[in-house]
Amino acid sequence: MSSIADPPSGRLIGPLAVAMGDSAGVGPEITAKAWKARELHSLAPFFAVGDPRAIEKVWDGPIARITDPAQAAAAFADALPVLAIGDADEVTPGSPDDGTARIALHALELAIGLANAGAASGVVTGPVSKAQLYGIGFTHPGQTEFVAERCGIAPENAVMMLAGPTLRVVPLTVHIALAGVPAALSIEMIVAKARVTARSLLRNFGIERPRLAFAGLNPHAGESGALGREEIEIIAPAIEQLRAEGVDAIGPFAADTMFHARARAGYDVALCPYHDQALIPIKTLYFDEGVNMTLGLPIVRTSPDHGTAFGIAGKDQAHPGAMIAAIRMAASAAQRRADAIA
Numbered sequence: 001m002s003s004i005a006d007p008p009s010g011r012l013i014g015p016l017a018v019a020m021g022d023s024a025g026v027g028p029e030i031t032a033k034a035w036k037a038r039e040l041h042s043l044a045p046f047f048a049v050g051d052p053r054a055i056e057k058v059w060d061g062p063i064a065r066i067t068d069p070a071q072a073a074a075a076f077a078d079a080l081p082v083l084a085i086g087d088a089d090e091v092t093p094g095s096p097d098d099g100t101a102r103i104a105l106h107a108l109e110l111a112i113g114l115a116n117a118g119a120a121s122g123v124v125t126g127p128v129s130k131a132q133l134y135g136i137g138f139t140h141p142g143q144t145e146f147v148a149e150r151c152g153i154a155p156e157n158a159v160m161m162l163a164g165p166t167l168r169v170v171p172l173t174v175h176i177a178l179a180g181v182p183a184a185l186s187i188e189m190i191v192a193k194a195r196v197t198a199r200s201l202l203r204n205f206g207i208e209r210p211r212l213a214f215a216g217l218n219p220h221a222g223e224s225g226a227l228g229r230e231e232i233e234i235i236a237p238a239i240e241q242l243r244a245e246g247v248d249a250i251g252p253f254a255a256d257t258m259f260h261a262r263a264r265a266g267y268d269v270a271l272c273p274y275h276d277q278a279l280i281p282i283k284t285l286y287f288d289e290g291v292n293m294t295l296g297l298p299i300v301r302t303s304p305d306h307g308t309a310f311g312i313a314g315k316d317q318a319h320p321g322a323m324i325a326a327i328r329m330a331a332s333a334a335q336r337r338a339d340a341i342a
Contacts, residue, residue: 014121015072015081016330017111018323020050021126022104024096025308026318031126032059033320034327035080041324044331046124047072047081049107054091054100055082058314069119085110093314101132108143112150115299121334122300123147124326127308141175143303144294151297156189159196159295161269162279162305163329164286167259168269169278170197170295181274182217182230190214190238194271198247200295201268203340204333213258213267214239214251215277221254235273259285288321291329300333302326 018034021027031048032055034041048055052063062079066072072081085106089099108128114120125143140146148158161170172193173184194212201210214235215221218228225232235252242249250267257263258270259281272278282290283305290305304322312318 014119015069016046016122016124017114017120018046018048018124019107019111019126020048021128022096022308023051023054023091023100024093025127025310026313027126028054029058029318030320030323032080034323043327045073045076046327047083049083049111051086051103052082052084057091057093069114094310096129096132098136101136104128112147122330124330125303129308147294147301153297157296159193161293161295162282163291164282164289166264167282169282170269170271171275171278172271172273174275185234185273187234187238191241194242196296197269206336207268209248211267212249213270215255215258215272216252217273221252288319289325290322291326300330302330
């Protein structure tokens with residue numbers, strides 16, 4: 001498959017906005033560590049959105065408080081630019097509360113607004129605690145659905161893709177019980193998500209004719225109907241419809257044979273019927289480099305593919321690899337979109 005995220009080749013319209021996530025989690029630490037590694041990884045300018053006190057709790061590097069995203073590029077070489085949001089009490093790493101959840105939500109909303117307005121070239125979202133967000137009235141299943149709503153996109157038209165250096169995966173169903181997956185699958189749903197995926201691989205990665213490989217739902221892809229008929233009645237007809245539309249779609253394949261190195265070389269993205277079928281291989285291969293990218297949005301949105309890790313917050317143990325990869329991918333996609341408009 002083609003490279004996951006090549007460095008941007010030109011000048012971005014604006015810096016990236018990094019919403020740091022829950023202030024008590026590892027978001028502030030990995031954001032600061034990403035800035036520290038900016039030259040090593042040729043990172044495009046970005047600014048953090050959140051509580052500067054949370055960064056100061058876990059890092060003693062330079063911070064430049066900014067009031068406008070336009071100030072970020074000039075400050076970026078010498079300090080981590082931070083657009084401050086603060087309405088919480090004292091921040092304690094590893095101890096989330098309603099205040100840290102509110103800051104995470106406000107930072108996310110502000111970052112999306114800046115990207116929608118063109119003041120930021122894209123959004124990178126740090127890890128949040130859904131439990132904490134639900135406690136302050138958050139009603140969305142996750143950040144992906146919230147971002148889609150704020151961008152005016154129906155949730156079903158926003159597609160979650162996870163990516164690492166040699167693998168991209170799309171879970172066709174996401175946060176539902178495994179028992180509910182068969183009923184959630186339909187020809188129409190699969191075709192719609194595949195269309196968004198194909199268009200987005202062109203728009204964000206420059207893949208002219210992306211190759212979409214589909215995993216079966218059942219063991220051995222149903223064994224010709226002996227172990228289930230979803231492949232015959234739903235997945236295969238969806239693939240045929242996509243082919244008729246000119247999409248390079250193949251499968252369905254037995255999922256247990258799709259993710260070794262030789263198999264991965266044969267497609268640009270694997271579409272999997274259920275959550276763990278997609279996320280287990282990406283997290284096994286690229287736990288410290290995995291990126292969550294939302295496809296189908298008018299803005300670029302990526303996120304490190306890991307959680308808040310409250311247990312190690314404030315202990316200087318958080319690995320910034322996924323945040324660095326998320327920033328690089330967002331910058332590359334933003335640059336590609338800007339070049340397409342120019």
